[in-house]
Amino acid sequence: MKKIIYIICFLILQFQLYSQSLSGTIKSDLPIPFASISVKGQSIGTASNADGFFKINDIKEGSYEFIFSAIGFKKLKKNISIQTGKNTLDIILEPLLYDIEQVVVTGTMKETFLNSTPVKMDIITQKFLKKIATNNVMEVIEHINGVQKQINCGVCGTNDIHINGMEGPYTLVLINGMPIMSSLSTVYGLNGIATSLIKQIEIIKGPSSTLYGTEAVAGVINILTKDPMDVSNLELESFITSHLEKNIDFAYAPKMKKVNLLLSGNYFKMDNFLDYNKDNFTDIPLSERLSLFKQWNFKRKTRKNLLLSAKYYHEDRSGGVKEWSDNLRGNDSIYGESIYTDRIELAASYELPMDEDVRIDASFNYHHQDSYYGNTKYEAFQNIYFANLIWNKSIGYNHDFISGLSYRFQTFVDSTLANINERKFIPALFVQDEIILNKKWTSLLGIRTDYHEEHGFIFSPRLNLKFKPKTYTTFRLNAGTGFRIVNLFTEDHASLTGSREVLLVEDLKPEESYNINLNVNHIFSLGRSTGSIDVDAFYTYFTNKIAPDYEANPNQIIYANLDGFSISRGLAFNIQQNFEFPLSINSGGTYLDVYSVDYNNFRKDELFAPSFTGVFSLSYNWDKINTSIDWTTKVTGPMSLPTFPHPFERAEESPWFSQHHLQIKKLFSESLTAFMGVKNIFNYTQVSPLIDWQNPFGDDFDTSYAYGPLQSRRFLIGFKVKL
Numbered sequence: 001m002k003k004i005i006y007i008i009c010f011l012i013l014q015f016q017l018y019s020q021s022l023s024g025t026i027k028s029d030l031p032i033p034f035a036s037i038s039v040k041g042q043s044i045g046t047a048s049n050a051d052g053f054f055k056i057n058d059i060k061e062g063s064y065e066f067i068f069s070a071i072g073f074k075k076l077k078k079n080i081s082i083q084t085g086k087n088t089l090d091i092i093l094e095p096l097l098y099d100i101e102q103v104v105v106t107g108t109m110k111e112t113f114l115n116s117t118p119v120k121m122d123i124i125t126q127k128f129l130k131k132i133a134t135n136n137v138m139e140v141i142e143h144i145n146g147v148q149k150q151i152n153c154g155v156c157g158t159n160d161i162h163i164n165g166m167e168g169p170y171t172l173v174l175i176n177g178m179p180i181m182s183s184l185s186t187v188y189g190l191n192g193i194a195t196s197l198i199k200q201i202e203i204i205k206g207p208s209s210t211l212y213g214t215e216a217v218a219g220v221i222n223i224l225t226k227d228p229m230d231v232s233n234l235e236l237e238s239f240i241t242s243h244l245e246k247n248i249d250f251a252y253a254p255k256m257k258k259v260n261l262l263l264s265g266n267y268f269k270m271d272n273f274l275d276y277n278k279d280n281f282t283d284i285p286l287s288e289r290l291s292l293f294k295q296w297n298f299k300r301k302t303r304k305n306l307l308l309s310a311k312y313y314h315e316d317r318s319g320g321v322k323e324w325s326d327n328l329r330g331n332d333s334i335y336g337e338s339i340y341t342d343r344i345e346l347a348a349s350y351e352l353p354m355d356e357d358v359r360i361d362a363s364f365n366y367h368h369q370d371s372y373y374g375n376t377k378y379e380a381f382q383n384i385y386f387a388n389l390i391w392n393k394s395i396g397y398n399h400d401f402i403s404g405l406s407y408r409f410q411t412f413v414d415s416t417l418a419n420i421n422e423r424k425f426i427p428a429l430f431v432q433d434e435i436i437l438n439k440k441w442t443s444l445l446g447i448r449t450d451y452h453e454e455h456g457f458i459f460s461p462r463l464n465l466k467f468k469p470k471t472y473t474t475f476r477l478n479a480g481t482g483f484r485i486v487n488l489f490t491e492d493h494a495s496l497t498g499s500r501e502v503l504l505v506e507d508l509k510p511e512e513s514y515n516i517n518l519n520v521n522h523i524f525s526l527g528r529s530t531g532s533i534d535v536d537a538f539y540t541y542f543t544n545k546i547a548p549d550y551e552a553n554p555n556q557i558i559y560a561n562l563d564g565f566s567i568s569r570g571l572a573f574n575i576q577q578n579f580e581f582p583l584s585i586n587s588g589g590t591y592l593d594v595y596s597v598d599y600n601n602f603r604k605d606e607l608f609a610p611s612f613t614g615v616f617s618l619s620y621n622w623d624k625i626n627t628s629i630d631w632t633t634k635v636t637g638p639m640s641l642p643t644f645p646h647p648f649e650r651a652e653e654s655p656w657f658s659q660h661h662l663q664i665k666k667l668f669s670e671s672l673t674a675f676m677g678v679k680n681i682f683n684y685t686q687v688s689p690l691i692d693w694q695n696p697f698g699d700d701f702d703t704s705y706a707y708g709p710l711q712s713r714r715f716l717i718g719f720k721v722k723l
Helices: 002-018 139-141 184-191
Strands: 020-027 036-039 046-047 051-057 062-069 076-082 085-094 122-124 147-151 159-163 171-175 178-181 196-207 221-224 233-240 248-251 259-270 287-300 306-318 336-351 357-373 375-393 399-413 420-436 441-452 455-469 473-483 500-504 511-526 529-543 546-547 555-559 563-578 583-598 604-606 612-622 627-636 656-668 672-679 712-723
Touching: 020 076, 036 051, 046 051, 076 085, 139 147, 139 159, 139 196, 159 171, 159 221, 178 336, 178 357, 178 375, 184 287, 184 306
Parallel strands: 020 085, 171 221, 500 555
Antiparallel strands: 020 051, 036 046, 036 062, 062 076, 122 196, 147 159, 171 178, 196 221, 233 248, 233 712, 248 259, 259 287, 287 306, 306 336, 336 357, 357 375, 375 399, 399 420, 420 441, 441 455, 455 473, 473 511, 511 529, 529 563, 546 555, 563 583, 583 604, 583 612, 612 627, 627 656, 656 672, 672 712
16 A cells, blocks of 8 residues: 555655646747747747747756747747746847848838838848958948959959949948948048948848939948947947058947937058069058047937937048159159048938828038149049938838938039049939738839939839748749939049040930849748848940040940940859857858840950859857857859050959958957958969059050959957956
């Protein structure tokens, strides 16, 4: 009888030990459905329901390591003590890099989730920005799939941004949604955007003229700056390279009662003459840059936003033979190119104190370029005044309506080379409606009209469709038109440097384009890890494209509207995998076919448009020693290059080449981080980009043969302090 009692007591005890339960909700900003819950070393587990709720029964009392995971979110390992009775808790998962829940603003001029918007966008987060130690946004941009940094001058290092093979002036660069960087400032001003200032970069590939007007033909790059709340009270970061490039960033963000303040700055200096390719010219320009930025976020009783910002930028840049110095600016015996740049940028965003969602965005920028290209002087002044009045209105459940008035007044003075003194006032009206048709379909319809004194009313429609047949699969179709007025001497550096004569054979007409883009995105799981795959097919048709002719006369650049049409088409893919262990891989590639067809049906490939570009990055976090390793790679396929007469012939097609960068970062404490790395690990550089460099004041001297990296391998070391 006693044995039976012992057995019964033992069974009751075992039942009590296993009768405990754990329940709760898994969420981020919203509940996360179908998340996985498992226990390390145990065969028990479950998944959350459509509302993010989960429950696990029959768990012994004790301490366990629970693992929570969901597609699009970082895996969470948490030690939980199971006690007698009910055990409940809420689990918060952190979104992953390039997460579908990333908040974006560019596609629709308002904050929305990337997963929700019908506009296809690429997002560069701060985590990606930190993979490469640089003070220059251009070095980050070129590691984005389908985006290329193009060097336009082998002496002064002028560069611009190509999207899907289309030249730099077709890309509109915005700062916080405002066209602060345009026309003259795109030539040298882009190098003054320090990465330490950036919170996020949003990229739209394809025309976006409906919201942002002219210049947004190839796409839009919107650079969002940090807020005071994104910065510790005091931050300091600095690095130096083996080429003696020196960089320092600082940020100061005191927390105040009525206003949040951010003061930041960047200083960069490169005064070491490098001549790896032995052409007696510096491989990269010598430069001294200073950038200061201040932002005020006012705390209003209405909780409406009021933001003011101001930025000052100065650069002294030069390139040329080793014997050249600043006191030889403009001389005709020792060749050098010298550019002084001064910029002032002011911006404001004000939400009106009313029930309706109405705001005013306004900006002003002043740009002065004082430059010499050999003995050719080019000095220009540009002022751009801009304002947007935007009204956002939700109508019922299905309609999200946005409309606005846009005013842009631009002055441009060039009293040296082209003798231009112009004033342009461009008013515009735009409307857009995002319509939720049902749970699977969303559409976005919009139209904009700009008025140009010379060209009248210009209409820019757009259509975006999003189809979401399953939770983690999304199709997006984007179509629209583009329109661009050319500012030749402010945008095309080839018209200034070298010795070729610039010839305009006609009055240049505005360029117009028609674009369609199809995107497929799928989030997948592979075992217990997650990833995403993105595929894009795009097609752009140009009319009136302005094509510089370098070949008709070797001593001239002939500009005219193309008597025919131009095509930019291609296919792009991108795959990202986040493994269960702390390793993430991102890989992508873009196949391009960019060409023009004239009235004789003769096809000509676009110069400096590679047939293929690929990007690859690998990140590993060694948590035990607080160390991360980042490897980034850019692969570039063959591209058509300019031709030159005898005896200066060069290859008319570039070879395949790649660049590789490595960075190792060590976190010593929450306040101190140190990093070291290698750029251009395998030391690939192209041949000299200069033609007839022995005679730089001669008729055949040319600086445009630049297709690849010009700077050789260098090592770097740096640190970051947070207080």
